[in-house]
Amino acid sequence: MVYGFLIFWLVIGLAVFFTAMRGGPRGARESLHTENRAGQRAVLAAVTVVFAFGLVVPALVLAFNGADKASVAAGGVHLNAEQQHGRYLFSQSCAVCHTLRAAKSNGMIGPNLDIRLGSQIPTEAGRRELVLNAIAEGRARGLGQMPAQLYQGKDAEAIASFVAAVAGH
Template identity: 65%
Template sequence: MVIAIVLFWALLGLGVFFVAMRGGPRGARAALHTESAIGQRVVILGVAVLVAFGVAVPTLVLASNGEHKAGVAVGGLHLSASEQRGRDLFARSCAVCHTLAAVKAVGRIGPNLDVRVGADIATASGRRALVLNAISEGRARGLGQMPAQLYQGREAEEVAEFVAAVAGH
């Protein structure tokens, strides 16, 4: 993709250079009328290539930013449907206070969930249990207080699964 962008601008620059060397737009227009049919075709082809790049490059950039990456978290981790729902729930209520790269959250009140501390969160199941407990019981440490019951039932489990899957990656 980067090569296509560089190539586009290089071709555009060369086109401007050649127009300038032929006496500017007037000189290029005069030369176009006096050249042979082959010369005219080459000029038309060159303009067509520049227009094609001008349309193709933005189209490719927009297409590569689509929703097809919805199941992938930061770091290339593939998320299950439950973890994707947990990501959405986390972004809605938890990202304000917590830092977590997988949702591009940079909260400063709650703990940074990208940093793993302690043996109880060395495994995914340990992280899941800790997060589930924090959601249901709340926390009163650090700079703020996390309220209990932010999410309940399946929603709490989905947030815990998501955080357990992506924390520290």
């Protein structure tokens, strides 16, 4: 669907561009007073803007649409299928409270996980264990409240695997 959108704009842009290059249909030229050079340049500029938007808008749509499923997280870490699922779950239930750059989250209620995990826990296995433990037991150590058991089983593991891989990146 997005590609259809892109091609649609490309065709429109090209059609307008070539029409303008050929001097435009007679009626349009007369009504727009493009007989002089300045007028022609203005039309060319307008056409270029339309053309550029036809490329830029769909390109942005493509780029942001892809962000959800991209196998490379923000920060450049490659994610396997489980970790991509973990990223989705994280955005659903953890992002409101935690900042994590790779999930593009800015939660201010709990600790920043890039710092708490990325800077303070040296191994990926260690980070994974801590996340699993936090999910299972919750936290209330004086820094606020984190509910226990937001996820269980495979979902909890997917989140732990995602967070452990990307924290600090």
